[in-house]
Amino acid sequence: MYEFNGSKRNSCIFGYKHHLLQRHRHYEDENEWGCGSWLEYTFVVVCASILLLGSLGLTLFWVIQYRGGFAWRDEPAKEFNLHPVLMVAGFITFSGFSILLYRICRCCRRIYVKLLHTIFHALAIPCIAVGFLTVLDSHNLANPPIANFYSLHSWIGFVTMGLFAIQFVVGFFSFLILLCCEGATAGFRAALVPIHASFGLTTFMLAIAAALTGLTEKAIFTLKNRYSLREEEAIIINTIGMSLIALAIIISYILQREEFRFRAHILIRSGDL
Structure with missing residues (x-):
């Protein structure tokens, strides 16, 4: 009786896997695009990649060319220059690429994409931590000291850091550690995916809002009347913004386009694979 039931169970499992494989092939066939779709996909992904790297490059250029470069605690004003560069690197460039991975790595196994996603977020952590410490140092060591957490920029940045930390902890626990008991947690992880994705995009948008308010604040405080005269530095700051x-x-457009998501990922997200 045990052997019969075991054989019957194996047969059912084989039939279910065959059914899923057929559905997977069906979705793969649907996922074959025409020339126009591939051109659109390539254009927006390349543009996003250029903007992610270009925003960091422009910030570096601005700080080195117009703000005097970098220093540590002995020169608080130059120590502050690490803040915009590291925050853009962590919150924008690394986090942006970690989001894009789910659209760029269309042919990779999902576990590899998850690992790369986690690595990019992990690279962002030291950038954000050091960037946060440098702005505190530059404020506290200034003569006279500058108050902390009084501006809208600082409030948005603080909320963004909190959401980023929660996202990383929840994502690491849910999508990597819980894979050790994959079968028992599949439903929970599938339900958490849209929540994690929505808050990830929200965190990225808040990071951009923090960067924009920070750039405006810095431009007004340092350039003063020269900002309205549209000097070269003012143009660079506005270009970064x-x-x-x-x-x-x-990024919003890429994530909202359902066609850009690999069909196998849709099946896995829904718990079918």
Whole structure:
């Protein structure tokens, strides 16, 4: 009786896997695009990648060319220059690429994409931590000291850091550690995916809002009347801001386009594979 039941169970499992494989092939057939779809996909992904790297490059150029470069605690004003560069690197560039991975790595196994997603977020952590410490140092060591957490920029940044930390902890626990007991947690992880994705996009948009308010605050405080005269530094600052706005638009567009998601990922997300 035991052997019969075992054989019957294996047969059912084989039949279910065959059914899923057929559905997977069906979705793969649906996922074959025409030339126009591939051109659209390539264009928006390349534009997003250029903007992610370009915003960091422009920030580096601005700080080195117009703000005097970098220093540590002996020069608080130059120590502050680490703050915008590291925050853009962590919150925008690394986090942006970690989001794009789910659209770029269309042919990779999902577990590999998850690992790369986690690695990019892990790279962002030291950037954000050091960037946060440098702004505190530069404020506290200034003569006279500058107050902390009084501006809208600082409030948005603080909320963004909190959401980022929660996202990383929940994502690491749910999508990596719980894979050790994959069968028992599949339903829970599938239900958590849209929540994790929504809050991930929200965190990214808040990071852009924090960057925009920070750029405006810095421009007004340091350039003063020269900002309204549209000097070269003012144009550079505004260009960084516009690149971040363009990035927010294009990342949102990429994530909202259901066609850009690999069909196998849709099946896995829904618990079918």
